[in-house]
Amino acid sequence: ETGVTQTPRHLVMGMTNKKSLKCEQHLGHNAMYWYKQSAKKPLELMFVYSLEERVENNSVPSRFSPECPNSSHLFLHLHTLQPEDSALYLCASSQDGVSGANVLTFGAGSRLTVL
Amino acid sequence: GQNIDQPTEMTATEGAIVQINCTYQTSGFNGLFWYQQHAGEAPTFLSYNVLDGLEEKGRFSSFLSRSKGYSYLLLKELQMKDSASYLCAVMNSNYQLIWGAGTKLIIKP
Numbered sequence: 001e002t003g004v005t006q007t008p009r010h011l012v013m014g015m016t017n018k019k020s021l022k023c024e025q026h027l028g029h030n031a032m033y034w035y036k037q038s039a040k041k042p043l044e045l046m047f048v049y050s051l052e053e054r055v056e057n058n059s060v061p062s063r064f065s066p067e068c069p070n071s072s073h074l075f076l077h078l079h080t081l082q083p084e085d086s087a088l089y090l091c092a093s094s095q096d097g098v099s100g101a102n103v104l105t106f107g108a109g110s111r112l113t114v115l
Numbered sequence: 116g117q118n119i120d121q122p123t124e125m126t127a128t129e130g131a132i133v134q135i136n137c138t139y140q141t142s143g144f145n146g147l148f149w150y151q152q153h154a155g156e157a158p159t160f161l162s163y164n165v166l167d168g169l170e171e172k173g174r175f176s177s178f179l180s181r182s183k184g185y186s187y188l189l190l191k192e193l194q195m196k197d198s199a200s201y202l203c204a205v206m207n208s209n210y211q212l213i214w215g216a217g218t219k220l221i222i223k224p
Contacts, residue, residue, distance in 0.1 A: 004157070040123065042214035043202070090157070101146060101165070102206065106157040 003027065006091050006107035014115050015081060021110045023074040023091030030096055032074040033104065034066060037088040049074065050096075081114045088112075117141045119215035121203050126221045127193055135188045135201050135218045143208020149177055149188045150202040152217070158202055161188070190220075198222045 004025045013019050025032065034046040048056035049068040063085075065077040074091055088111050092104040120138045127133040139147070146165040150158040164170055164179035164186060176189040190197055203215040 040216055042119065042216045101163050103160045103163065108157045
């Protein structure tokens with residue numbers, strides 16, 4: 001496989017469930033990102049990892065917990081979510097975490113619905 | 116605050132030309148990006164402008180004026196497959212990407 005792969009593509013969960021989103025990149029990139037995309041709103045950056053270390057956390061609620069075990073894999077652990085957390089969660093990677101021409105390669109996203 | 120403004124939705128005709136505008140107010144500037152996102156798919160990179168002027172890439176061109184805080188994406192010879200959302204994003208002086216809400220482009224036959 002090439003590019004950025006996200007699983008599952010669709011997820012429905014109750015507010016008391018625990019689930020995880022998985023992201024894998026096969027591009028040899030050093031930085032990985034989690035974004036939240038809601039209808040008609042700008043992309044919201046949630047977490048950034050560079051060389052497997054978290055470098056940015058944009059005040060995301062603790063019910064979202066990221067994990068980056070290596071430079072190719074990124075997880076987003078979910079627990080006790082709220083209905084307003086329903087959105088498309090996009091994973092992305094880039095060659096570097098900080099640079100001007102920092103082109104992001106996105107996965108197709110995980111569509112999350114919280115009941 | 117920092118913000119990016121772009122139209123919510125635009126409609127154009129197959130074979131025509133459309134210009135999608137993006138205005139920005141950010142703390143510093145380290146480049147402007149355009150991404151294309153088809154429904155249910157990943158956003159994909161289209162263009163990057165850091166200097167003023169026009170960058171042409173096939174049917175797509177992107178223009179930047181840093182003094183005006185303004186960019187546009189020009190799509191020529193529109194095809195049905197160009198129906199998508201177009202996302203404008205600016206990298207500020209802290210190398211943070213500030214995103215617009217996207218412009219949904221509808222192409223009609």
